[in-house]
Amino acid sequence: ALRQAESELAATRAQLPALRQQMGLQRNALSVLLGRTPRALMREPIARGQSVEILPVPPVVPDFMPSSILDRRPDIQQAEQQLVAANAQIGVAKAAFYPNIALTGTLGQQSRELGDLFTSGNGIWGLASSLTSPIFDFGRNQANLDASEARRQQALVSYGQTVRGAFREVLDAFEKQQGSTERLTAIDGQVEALRRTVELARDRYDGGYTSYIEVLDAQRTLFQAELDQSEALRDRLQASVELYKALGGGWSADASASR
Numbered sequence: 326a327l328r329q330a331e332s333e334l335a336a337t338r339a340q341l342p343a344l345r346q347q348m349g350l351q352r353n354a355l356s357v358l359l360g361r362t363p364r365a366l367m368r369e370p371i372a373r374g375q376s377v378e379i380l381p382v383p384p385v386v387p388d389f390m391p392s393s394i395l396d397r398r399p400d401i402q403q404a405e406q407q408l409v410a411a412n413a414q415i416g417v418a419k420a421a422f423y424p425n426i427a428l429t430g431t432l433g434q435q436s437r438e439l440g441d442l443f444t445s446g447n448g449i450w451g452l453a454s455s456l457t458s459p460i461f462d463f464g465r466n467q468a469n470l471d472a473s474e475a476r477r478q479q480a481l482v483s484y485g486q487t488v489r490g491a492f493r494e495v496l497d498a499f500e501k502q503q504g505s506t507e508r509l510t511a512i513d514g515q516v517e518a519l520r521r522t523v524e525l526a527r528d529r530y531d532g533g534y535t536s537y538i539e540v541l542d543a544q545r546t547l548f549q550a551e552l553d554q555s556e557a558l559r560d561r562l563q564a565s566v567e568l569y570k571a572l573g574g575g576w577s578a579d580a581s582a583s584r
Contacts, residue, residue, distance in 0.1 A: 326537040333541050337548065380558065383565035384575075395491050397573035404480070404487040411473070411480040418470040491571065498568035505564045509557040516554050519547040 356362055395401060526543040529535045569575050 326541075329538055329541055333545060380562070383562060386568070390572075392492075394572055395488070395495070398491055399573070400487050401484075401491055401573075404484040408477070408480040408484045411477040414473040415470070415477055418466065418473040494571040495568070498564060498571045501564040502561070502568055505557060505561040509554070509561050512550065512554045512557045516547070516550045519543070519550050523547050 356365070523540070523543045526535070526540045530537055530540050
């Protein structure tokens with residue numbers, strides 16, 4: 326029984342280096358996120374040895390949440406602005422077909438430039454004109470218009486894909502949140518039952534009804550279940566973070582009403 330207990334102790338200690346490594350990696354990730362050095366984070370006291378049950382519970386998603394909340398996502402806003410810019414370029418390309426002249430002159434009368442517009446010889450659209458002719462440009466303006474229209478179509482397709490991708494991320498986040506919540510609930514029940522099993526095994530050992538091996542087996546099973554519980558809780562919190570990101574910044578009442 327003693328050697329078996331020592332073996333279980335060594336096996337448990339063997340898991341500590343990997344956990345310390347994960348903690349160091351997370352500390353480095355936090356330092357990058359906060360714009361601080363890992364040494365500065367190491368100097369700050371970190372609460373340890375606390376139970377997972379005291380971790381904050383993610384906020385509850387409201388019953389009704391409009392899809393317009395996704396407008397806050399940076400990628401959707403970027404795609405929208407690119408579409409607006411593409412539409413503006415079409416306006417510029419169309420304007421190139423119009424000669425830059427005044428339509429009216431003094432007292433609102435027809436301007437001389439307008440009267441000479443279709444005059445042969447030295448008209449604005451004449452071949453000998455020193456101005457850039459919007460008609461005799463060898464198709465340059467039309468090509469620019471076609472290119473602007475193609476860019477608008479591309480921006481429109483990109484915007485649609487971005488919106489569809491956002492809805493998919495929200496759906497995936499909800500799926501992960503539901504699945505992780507169900508798994509955590511099941512493991513919580515398992516841990517509670519195994520803790521009672523350890524108590525009963527210890528009582529049986531103290532009463533001389535069984536060997537200490539039964540206690541070790543119950544403790545080993547409980548230990549693994551507690552590790553699974555910690556991972557399930559981590560997955561539950563991570564799912565809330567992913568949902569927060571997918572929605573573009575949470576789901577508070579104020580955020581839902583804002584653009």
